[in-house]
Amino acid sequence: MTNSSPHATPAQCAVAAADVINSAAPIENELLGLHPRLLTVRRPLSTLQQNLSQEPWSTQYAHLLRQADKMIQTELPADIYNTPYSVFDVRSIGSHLITLALAYKLSGRECYLNHTTLLMERLAAEPHWGHSLIYGHWAQGFSFALDWLWHDLTPDTRQSHIETLYQRTHHVFQLWASYRAGEPFGYTWNISSVVLGGVTATAAVLYGERPDIAPLANLCWEKMRLQSFALGPDGLSPEGIMYGGYYSSYLTINFHLAEELFGLDMFKTSPWLQRYASSLLAQTLPRNSWRPDNLAFMQGDTHGSIFGVEGVLRAIASGCGDGLAQWLADVLIRA
Numbered sequence: 001m002t003n004s005s006p007h008a009t010p011a012q013c014a015v016a017a018a019d020v021i022n023s024a025a026p027i028e029n030e031l032l033g034l035h036p037r038l039l040t041v042r043r044p045l046s047t048l049q050q051n052l053s054q055e056p057w058s059t060q061y062a063h064l065l066r067q068a069d070k071m072i073q074t075e076l077p078a079d080i081y082n083t084p085y086s087v088f089d090v091r092s093i094g095s096h097l098i099t100l101a102l103a104y105k106l107s108g109r110e111c112y113l114n115h116t117t118l119l120m121e122r123l124a125a126e127p128h129w130g131h132s133l134i135y136g137h138w139a140q141g142f143s144f145a146l147d148w149l150w151h152d153l154t155p156d157t158r159q160s161h162i163e164t165l166y167q168r169t170h171h172v173f174q175l176w177a178s179y180r181a182g183e184p185f186g187y188t189w190n191i192s193s194v195v196l197g198g199v200t201a202t203a204a205v206l207y208g209e210r211p212d213i214a215p216l217a218n219l220c221w222e223k224m225r226l227q228s229f230a231l232g233p234d235g236l237s238p239e240g241i242m243y244g245g246y247y248s249s250y251l252t253i254n255f256h257l258a259e260e261l262f263g264l265d266m267f268k269t270s271p272w273l274q275r276y277a278s279s280l281l282a283q284t285l286p287r288n289s290w291r292p293d294n295l296a297f298m299q300g301d302t303h304g305s306i307f308g309v310e311g312v313l314r315a316i317a318s319g320c321g322d323g324l325a326q327w328l329a330d331v332l333i334r335a
Contacts, residue, residue: 008033012208019214021207027217027261032208035150036105038143038201039253041260045105045148052106061106068103071096072115081126081134091134093119094141101145104152113152116145124164131172132183133191136250139169139198147205162209169202173216184223187230188238190247196223197250204257221264224254228270235275241283245309248276252315259319267319276316277325280309 008016012033021028031037036045051057077083080090097119104112123142129135146153146161153161172195176184186192203216237244252273255266267273313329316322 005030005032005034007031008208015211016208019207019211021214021217021262025217025262027204027207031261035205036148037261038147038204039256039260040148045102049106064099064103065107068100068112071100072111076119076122080122081128081130091137093123094137094139097141097145101148105148113149116149117153117157120145120161124161128171129168131175131181131195133194135168135172136191136194136196136198139165139172140201140250140253143198143201143205162206165202166206166210166213169199169216170212172199173219176219187223187227188247190239190243190250192223193227193247193250193254196220196227197254200224200254200257204261207261217262220254221258221262224258224264224266227251228266228272231270231272233271233275235272235277235279241280241309245312248312249315252312252319255319256315267316273316274320274322277313277322277328280313281324281328 005013016028016032026041027037031041034041048057052061074096076093077088077090080093083090085091097116100112100116100119103109104116120142123129123138129138142161142165146158146165150158175181183189183192183195199216200220203213203220207213207217237247239247255270255273258264258266310329310332313325313332317326317329
């Protein structure tokens with residue numbers, strides 16, 4: 001493989017030459033060595049910064065900073081992994097990492113950088129991340145923070161985090177390859193999508209930085225293709241709105257990473273995503289009409305949506321060029 005990336009060092013080129021995904025993936029070629037690169041290739045953070053004074057970005061930016069300000073006040077338990085969800089939902093640390101890293105890159109405020117690096121150090125100190133939901137949340141958040149803060153970390157810290165992330169993900173990879181776990185085959189299951197989110201983000205940030213990342217990348221795109229085939233054409237989640245939204249939020253992030261970095265356009269080849277908005281419209285009442293006992297409208301799984309359906313709709317609108325998804329997201333926010 002002859003690398004054409006202007007960003008890659010000779011060492012990164014040597015790693016990639018021996019760790020082939022398919023020789024054609026953008027991350028193997030023109031994007032090798034580039035950081036940040038997770039969801040920033042087509043939409044650079046610098047471009048986003050230029051629009052922060054305009055709507056709708058200004059409102060979302062203010063909301064982002066409010067969230068980040070709350071997060072830096074959050075105290076973590078001493079034993080993070082073993083803390084019950086009822087005491088502190090430790091999965092949320094993954095989204096905290098993404099939110100705080102983004103807040104720092106857009107605002108330049110050191111308090112957000114300091115807390116992000118603190119969270120990364122705390123997670124790195126945990127003896128393991130498991131192989132299920134906690135792993136998926138943490139690995140995805142850790143990957144995004146590592147990528148977006150790549151040039152803000154010291155070389156030693158960066159290398160230490162690279163190895164931590166790889167080892168935690170390699171544990172999951174070995175389990176999936178053993179054919180002794182159910183998650184790799186639950187193609188429409190929220191837990192499968194979340195765990196795959198951790199593996200995909202890991203492959204996306206680490207490729208070219210150490211050996212043996214190509215197997216992770218190949219596992220990811222193979223599982224994404226199988227997810228697309230398994231979902232069918234109707235846009236309906238077999239898990240309803242809440243857990244279906246959990247599933248879809250990770251699915252769409254993975255698909256965007258696959259498109260930008262692996263060269264796989266899963267949005268255009270997934271009829272399920274192209275009908276997601278219309279199926280959701282058929283199931284969803286305006287938000288101000290929802291009540292905790294509206295189980296019938298949630299397809300019997302629970303009340304509400306975990307992340308808010310508009311985020312998934314925005315991702316689909318972008319990936320599929322779906323005007324209905326964009327309109328429905330706007331309507332749900334205004335409702």
